[in-house]
Amino acid sequence: TQDGIVVSNAQFWYAVNVGVVKSIVSSQSGTITEELTAFNGSSSGTGGTGGTGGTGGNGGTGTLTGNLVGMVPSSVVAGTAFKARAKLTLTASADVKGAVSEAVYLSPTTNVADKVLTLFSGTSQLKLPSGKSKTIALRLPKSMPSSAIPGFYDVLVVTTDAAGSQQTTAQPTVTIVAPIVDLTGSVLHVPTTTVGTKKVPITVSITNSGAANVPAAGSIQIDFASSPDALLNDATPLSSISKPINLKPGKSLKLTMKLSLSVTSYIIVDVDPGNTAFQNDANKLNNIFETAAPVAVS
Numbered sequence: 001t002q003d004g005i006v007v008s009n010a011q012f013w014y015a016v017n018v019g020v021v022k023s024i025v026s027s028q029s030g031t032i033t034e035e036l037t038a039f040n041g042s043s044s045g046t047g048g049t050g051g052t053g054g055t056g057g058n059g060g061t062g063t064l065t066g067n068l069v070g071m072v073p074s075s076v077v078a079g080t081a082f083k084a085r086a087k088l089t090l091t092a093s094a095d096v097k098g099a100v101s102e103a104v105y106l107s108p109t110t111n112v113a114d115k116v117l118t119l120f121s122g123t124s125q126l127k128l129p130s131g132k133s134k135t136i137a138l139r140l141p142k143s144m145p146s147s148a149i150p151g152f153y154d155v156l157v158v159t160t161d162a163a164g165s166q167q168t169t170a171q172p173t174v175t176i177v178a179p180i181v182d183l184t185g186s187v188l189h190v191p192t193t194t195v196g197t198k199k200v201p202i203t204v205s206i207t208n209s210g211a212a213n214v215p216a217a218g219s220i221q222i223d224f225a226s227s228p229d230a231l232l233n234d235a236t237p238l239s240s241i242s243k244p245i246n247l248k249p250g251k252s253l254k255l256t257m258k259l260s261l262s263v264t265s266y267i268i269v270d271v272d273p274g275n276t277a278f279q280n281d282a283n284k285l286n287n288i289f290e291t292a293a294p295v296a297v298s
Contacts, residue, residue, distance in 0.1 A: 062167030063094040064128075066102055066157035069135060075175040077213050079146030086140065088120075090159060091133040096126050098162030104138065106153040110170050115156065117148060126162075150178040181216040181249075181278050182209040183271050184286040188254065190267065193296040199258040200295055204269055206255060208247035211282050217246040220272040224257060226265035230290045235268055267291045 070086035088102055101123045105115035120138045128134055155171040189203040202224075208216040219242055225235035238259045245253065259267065268290045275281045 062159055062165040063092055063096055063161045063163070064100060064126075064159040065091045065093065065167050066159040066169055067091070068104070068138075068155070068157060068171050072155060072172065072174065074172065075177055076144045077177045077179050078144050078148040078150060079179050080143060080214060082141050082144045084119075084140045086138055087135050088138050088157065089133050089135045090124075090126070090128070092126075092128040092130050094130045096128040096161055098125070100124055100126050100162055101160045102136070103158045104140075104171075105156045105158065106148075106174060106176075107156050108151060108153055110154050110156070112156050112158055112168050116153075117145070119155075144176060146179070148176050150176050177213065178280070179214040180212055180280050180282040181214060182211040182282040182286070183207070183216055183220070183278060184209055184283070185252075185269060185271050185289055187267070187269070187289065187291050190291050190295060192293065193298065194261060196262060196297055199260050200267070201256060201258050202267055202291075203254060203256045204289075205252045206243075206245065206247070206271055207252040208245075208249055209283075209286075210250045212249040215246055215248045216278060218277050219244045220277045222255070223270040223273050224259055225268045225270070226259075226261055226263075227268055227290070228263075228265055228294070230266040230268065230294075232268060232270070232288065236265075238267070261295055261297050264294050264296045266294045 067089050068086045069089050070084075072084045072086050073082070076082055088104070090100070090102070102120070103118065103122075104120040105112060106117040106119060107115040119140055122136075122139075124134075124136055126134060153174050153176060155174055157169045157171055158166060159169075160166045183206065185204055185206045187202065188205050189201075191200060194200045206222070221240060221242055223240045224238040225232070226238055227235040238261075239257060241257070243255065247253065261267075268288065271287045272278055272281070273287075275284050275287070281287065
């Protein structure tokens, strides 16, 4: 961002002993192009500090500019499929001949020195006249590493020409989202009355709610308890089971248990107590639910 404006792409051209001679900056407000039309400095002077370029997220002294063509997702969940279909177009601002390298990085800033993840790295043999372009295929990762830290990242395309000069271009941004599940449930059926010697059948639904963005896959513990007032602090344990699950967001499974009740009580269900199996549960409060009314025991 610059003065409150989000810059989506910027390119700078430098001249030795002059500094910036041309710039193209794109934002949500449009594209601004500035070009030097006169220079009063001395050719024998020491020149400006901007001539080296390459230290920021956009610019450099390279003769190749790289731009992604195709689809790169604006958001991806860490540890899930990275559904990107993109190619890289290389455009020469001067004749290019020889080996060049290309790389695509994720960086929390537009400075390539801050890159945290490499999406692509490769080399090509090019013979490209000035003003011409060539599009190359990219082998992008099939999934975003689970180790990727959630956050907002610039996609930086870095090209290095045959002379070793580098050019960096910022592309549309990518947001990495933390993977979360949301286990909850409800009582589907339970009798309103029972006798003390008969076990009570209770059918419950276990759900990975739509608030999740990844499947809840693994083995969970499910605890059943009785309580005179539907509160856990005075509940009596009834049964506990281990259940393997693999629930996509929004999906549920049914489970029926037969429990012994000695007195009139609510039945409380606790799914994944303490979030032992899923520390990334988005809502740790909705894992516990109970019958709508106490089951009367006679």
